[in-house]
Amino acid sequence: MQQPRLVPILTGHSWKDLVISQDTHSGLDDISKWIAGREDGNSSRSSIAKGLQVLFDGPQNTLKDIAAILIAKEAGWPVYRIDLSAVVSEYIGETEKNLSAVFEQANNKNSILFFDEADALFGKRTDVKDAHDKYATTFFDQLQQFTGLSIVSANLRSNIDSAFIRRFQMVVSIGAPDKKEIVGKKKKN
Numbered sequence: 031m032q033q034p035r036l037v038p039i040l041t042g043h044s045w046k047d048l049v050i051s052q053d054t055h056s057g058l059d060d061i062s063k064w065i066a067g068r069e070d071g072n073s074s075r076s077s078i079a080k081g082l083q084v085l086f087d088g089p090q091n092t093l094k095d096i097a098a099i100l101i102a103k104e105a106g107w108p109v110y111r112i113d114l115s116a117v118v119s120e121y122i123g124e125t126e127k128n129l130s131a132v133f134e135q136a137n138n139k140n141s142i143l144f145f146d147e148a149d150a151l152f153g154k155r156t157d158v159k160d161a162h163d164k165y166a167t168t169f170f171d172q173l174q175q176f177t178g179l180s181i182v183s184a185n186l187r188s189n190i191d192s193a194f195i196r197r198f199q200m201v202v203s204i205g206a207p208d209k210k211e212i213v214g215k216k217k218k219n
Contacts, residue, residue, distance in 0.1 A: 036135045038108040039144070041099045048093060048100065050204065057202035058097060065105045065179065069140070081176045085195065087187040088204040094183045097204055098144045107179075109142040114151050118165060125165050133172045142179045149184045170197050 050058070064082050086094040095111065102109035117128040136143055151166050173180050174197075182198070184190055195201065 036110040036112075036132065039095070039099060039111045041096055041103070043096050043100065045100055045104075048096060050097075054097075054202060054204050057200065058101065060200065061101055061179065061202070062104060065101070065107070069105070080174070081178050081180060082200070083173050083176075083180045083198050084182070084200045084202060085187070085198040086181055086183045086202050086204050087190075088185070090185045092204050094181075094204050095144060095146065097202075098142060098181045098183075101179075102142045105140070105142075107140045107142055109144055110136060111144045111146055113146050114148050114169075118151065126168050129165075129169055129172050133176050137175075137177060140178060142181060143176065145180065145182045147185070148182045149186055149189055166194060170194070173197075 061082070061084060086097065088094060099109050112132055117125065117132065119125045119128060132143070151169065173182075187195065187201075187203075
């Protein structure tokens with residue numbers, strides 16, 4: 031199996047194309063503020079030294095990837111999509127090697143890693159320990175050492191073990207908002 035290569039993803043969309051709720055808007059603003067504080071040196075040393083781990087949850091096709099790309103576009107950072115199903119391998123040691131390769135390529139850069147379709151890796155635990163527990167633990171260990179912004183996308187938060195959810199610093203729900211709570215996020219000038 032060939033090790034994953036990071037390739038930046040782009041979009042022609044803008045903030046005005048993203049129809050979101052007030053809560054989602056607030057969460058995305060908090061992420062932008064973290065990036066701005068890091069770049070300006072206004073954050074505490076401990077928060078600059080480590081990255082930010084965020085879970086984007088919401089139904090399939092709710093523009094979680096577009097939100098990640100727009101945050102990157104605004105910050106001037108590259109964003110890389112990593113399909114976790116392509117990283118996980120049936121061969122012993124390959125998954126760990128693939129995860130290490132992803133983080134090694136992106137570390138020490140101002141970048142965003144967007145891990146798509148993470149539901150399968152973080153499923154609820156059963157009495158029987160399986161390889162997914164080991165992969166998830168390895169993934170979080172690497173995630174917490176990454177100095178950039180990590181966004182993990184999941185379609186069903188209810189299918190993710192609560193112990194894994196607690197390891198994220200932020201959770202932003204990106205779903206179809208009610209008509210009364212729709213907010214258009216305007217690009218900052």
